[in-house]
Amino acid sequence: MNNYKISILFLLNKVRINKKGFCPIRCRITYQKKRKIFSTGLFIKPNSWDNGLQLAKPPNPENNIINTQLSLISQKINEAFLMLQVLSDSFDIDDIYIKYKGEEPKAEITILGAYDLHNEKTKKLIGKDFNKLSWSSIVL
Known part of the structure; x- marks a missing residue:
């Protein structure tokens, strides 16, 4: 503190x-x-x-x-x-x-956290914009 x-x-x-x-x-x-x-x-x-x-x-x-x-x-x-x-x-x-103002301060995100966030978002797009095979090649 x-x-x-x-x-x-x-x-x-x-x-x-x-x-x-x-x-x-x-x-x-x-x-x-x-x-x-x-x-x-x-x-x-x-x-x-x-x-x-x-x-x-x-x-x-x-x-x-x-x-x-x-x-x-x-x-x-x-x-x-x-x-x-x-x-x-x-x-x-x-x-x-x-x-x-009543909002929550945004936490800083690390590079690995950014990759995880990206992977989670693209996983939700399987069947819409990506197929399972192309998603597995994107994931790091």
Whole structure:
């Protein structure tokens, strides 16, 4: 298990202010000096964001919902990071993001594994695209 630290930061994309005066909130995950930036799907007025505290201020129903959503995103990312620490020997920032999204990180495949996968797929094609004799000459 590695002892690396993950950093989660929420940023405003002030360049993309919409017609209503709201700008999107983006999330930046940093792990082993690599970054992954993605959109949270949340929008806020730029003057309502406290960058130091990473919160929407002042407290009102709209800002409370945004703060709750950001807290949930942060918790899900931390959960994905902890799961990967327990289950995997090595992983990178993309694996953390994939796990956060609810998908399973793809395991790396060896050359022999690729041959086995190819052989299994061609074996299923016996009688359709291959006959048994030609399949046995393909198998390594």
